[in-house]
Amino acid sequence: MRLMAAIILSLYWTFLKIGLFTIGGGYAMIPLMKAEIINGHGWLTTAEFIDIIAVAEITPGPVSVNAATFIGYRLAGIAGSLIATLGVITPSLILLMLLSRFLFRLIQEPAAGNFLNGLRSALVALILVAAYTLGRSAVIDLTTTIIFFALLAASLLRKVNPLYLLAMGALCGLLFFPYGF
Structure with a gap:
């Protein structure tokens, strides 16, 4: 019982920090989530983290909230999912209020526009770091490299809807890796 209470408290504190120190939400949170959850606490492996981010992406709602919910559930069941979700949304909720x-x-202030321009640049950098970090763990052989470049081309050249890209990626996974190899 004490261990579960410690995990729940740690979940709240961890996701509160993630929500507090990440501006831009969603994908911008991935590098900090990875640092906290994989490197800091060792709660998940990189492969598990990538799987959770993939499921969070295809599930309705913000990626960061979905990821917090799934990670919390993985570690401490329903209570963990509620606490992790509450932790990640608390800073935004308080700040907005x-x-x-x-x-x-x-x-309306010019300084606010300048601030937001700089913030957007930082956000793009964080998203690219997240993509690079996750990509290194997901694109691991010739087959996954071909799938990656095919879906990247479909996205960039044909403007395929992201949900279709995810579905195509999942279908490729089932076709090319039917036994989990």
Whole structure:
């Protein structure tokens, strides 16, 4: 019982930090999630983390909230999923409640526009780091490399809907790796 309480407290604190220190949400959270969950706590392997991010992507709702929910469930069941989800949304919820009065006036300021321009650049960098980090673990042989480049080409050249890309990737996985090899 004490161990479960410690895990639940650790889940809340970990996802509170992730929600607090990641600006941009979703994919921008992946590098910090990876650092905390895999490197910091050792709760998941890289392969498990990638699987959870993939499922979080195809599930309705924000990727960060879905990932927190799945990771929390994996570690501590329903209570863990609720606590991890609460942890990741708490900072945004509090900040929005505090800033909502001033947000529209603040956006009109030139300094706010400059701030957001810099923030967008940092967000793109974080997303690229997440893609590179996850890609190194997911694209591991000739077959996965071919699947990756085929789906990348479909996305960039044909503007295929991301849900179709995920479905095609899953189908390729079933066709080319039917026995989990």
